[in-house]
Amino acid sequence: MLPPLRHPLTIFCGKGGVGKTTLAVAHALGYARQGKRALVVTSHPLPELAVSLSLAGLKEKAPQAAASLFVIHIDPRELLQRAVRQHIPSQALAGAVVSSRIYQSLIEVAPGLKEIVFLERLREFAVRQAAPEDAGGYDLVVWDAPATGHFLQTLNVSRHFKLYLSGPFAALGRNVARFFSDPANLALFPVTTLEEMAVEETAELVHKLAELEMRPRAVVCNMTSPALAGTATKGIAAEGILLPAGADDPGLRFILDRLVVERALFERLRSEISVSATAVERRHRAGTDLDLLLELSERMGEMLES
Amino acid sequence: MRIRVFVGTGGVGKTSVAAASALRGALAGERALVLTIDPARRLRTALGIESEGFQQQLSLDAFGGGRMPGELWAAQLDVAASLNRAVRQTSTPKQAEAVLAHPIYHVLLESLAGMQELMAVERMDQAIDDGFEALYVDTAPSRHALEFVDKPETFSHLISFPMVRLVGATYHWWERSGLASLGRKSLELYTRVEEMLGATLTRQILDFFSIFRGIAEDYAVRARRTVALLRDPQVTTFTVVTTPFKARRDGDFFCDELGRRQFPVGAMVVNRVWPVLPTSGAALSPQMQQVAGWYQDTSEAHRRAGDQVRGAFAERIPTLVEIPELPADVDGLAALHRLAAHL
Secondary structure, three states: OOOOOOOOOEEEEEEEOOHHHHHHHHHHHHHHHOOOOOEEEEEOOHHHHHHHHHOOHHHOOHHHHHHHEEEEEOOHHHHHHHHHHOOOOOOHHHHHHHHHHHHHHHHOOOOHHHHHHHHHHHHHHHHHHHEOOOOOOEEEEEEEEHHHHHHHHHHHHHHHHHHOOOHHHHHHHHHHHHHHOOOOHEEEEEEEOOHHHHHHHHHHHHHHHOOOOOOOOOEEEEOOOHHHOOOOOOOOOOOOOOOOOOOOOOOHHHHHHHHHHHHHHHHHHHHHOOEEEEEEEOOOOOOOOOHHHHHHHHHHHHHOOO | OOOEEEEEEOOOOOHHHHHHHHHHHHHHOOEEEEOOOOOHHHHHHHHHOOOOOOOOOOOOOHEEEEEEOOOEEEEEOOOOHHHHHHHHHOOOOOHHHHHHHHHHHHHHOOHHHHHHHHHHHHHHHHHHHHHEEEEEOOOOOOOOHHHHHHHHHEEEEEHHHHHHHHHHOOOOOOHHHHHHOHHHHHHHHHHHHHHHHHHHHHHHHHHHHHHHHHHHHHHHHHHHHHHHOOOOOOOEEEEEEEEEEHHHHHHHHHHHHHHHHOOEEEEEEEEEOOOOOOOOOOOOOOOHHHHHHHHHHHHHHHHHHHHHHHHOOOOOOOOOOOEEEOOOOOOOOHHHHHHHHOO
């Protein structure tokens, strides 16, 4: 038996466009600022680009964090290629295999193959925690997961690896299934915005995770107004705010409409899931993307630890 | 024939915009079909899709106003149903039975992410056969939205393998006689691939595609035809749907991706733009003032984003449209009609 992980694999999942990547990077940045080695693994190449843009200038502003924060994108096709090259001693033959059309098309259609390889790499990162004797390990590994459908499919694959009855990848499947079935190894944070479709999908996601016996630590409602998240405004309930008598104020009318919608969706989410929900306010005034990210990393530290 | 394809990342209101455009087209006299992929329950209600039916016509009575409207139909992409139907229609009963019972078929069906993209093109082809004049296609909400055209191409490559053809001919493809007719080089290569991926899996996949081949070839022919229509600027326009803060990134991304595949980008819709409205100095508590300030900041930021987007894409995208945030979620045809007024 392996000892339990000091820091479980932290996963930000949820619908596309709700801010998973930003939250994942901010969370890791919080650790990196304390000098802990933090790794963000993203499944999609595009956010990585956006991330590197918003991290521009980190080295000047927070050198220690810059030295401890790592953001990488894993392409399962490359991992598969590496496996083939390791398995076949003749490099010429290995090259012919990976560039052959039959290999390329088979790995595209082979159900779950890419997912297994990806999850195995993630597992390796997570179990190889920072230790004095291992300079390459990480204190924290964060997975910026793909959008809900693909994320659930990926988890399902980890449970059904037995489809791979033979071949070198079957062994990977066993490792992956064991690791991802143990709740102690994972800290799950579904992310949502307070919009109708996102809330609906998040409630479904939490139920489907329950079927896989996975329980999120908390659902994070991202980009809310200060009326929901802000400490200064605690206790403002939309229904408690009234338009001053006789005022015909389109600006205030719009605000109140939005507040009612936001509050109603938050309550609906809370009533549909048996997991705590926490709100992260959208901030505007800070200067650059990096400032926002640094500021967010402070807020998240307190929020997710509690 | 007119096709409008709506692409965009999740949560931008793509389905609503597609449906509103279809409603507008229908009111202008088109026989229009809006094809959505797994819409949220609420929108399904909005469109009046109650049953799991193939497609259904929505009443335009509320908007007639004396003019002669066209027709509005809605269909939902049901992968399992479409694929089962395609299998039954294009093969002998015995073949169909073999395909439907094959383990790989079920795995494929379960990995809906892969099949949805394949079936979107198939479903568009059926709609063209059904005589619709205008198709409004809502794509899967992901950055890989264009897989619905890429996947069919991979798929048609796969079924054209010599290996798969051979298997189809002998049925018991692993028999020596079959493999012997392969060149030595291909055989060696194949053996290695099998070693890597596992013999059971590889054989199951090849076996499946061999049975599935007839169906798949038929599919590939139709898919190529549909993809060619998608490349024809006389027929198709792609519309990028986005929201103010995502507009810059989404616009760049989809212009590149669509351009690379030679698809015409016709429009960008920036949805959910918060209006910049005057707020009087009505006596507000300090807390409420803070909240009101936050809303005004957000509205201002939306407006700045809008200005940037107009500057950045004026040259590349012919039509740029902004839709204001509606007071409530889009629910019902009436709300779609309000949305359509902005298009």
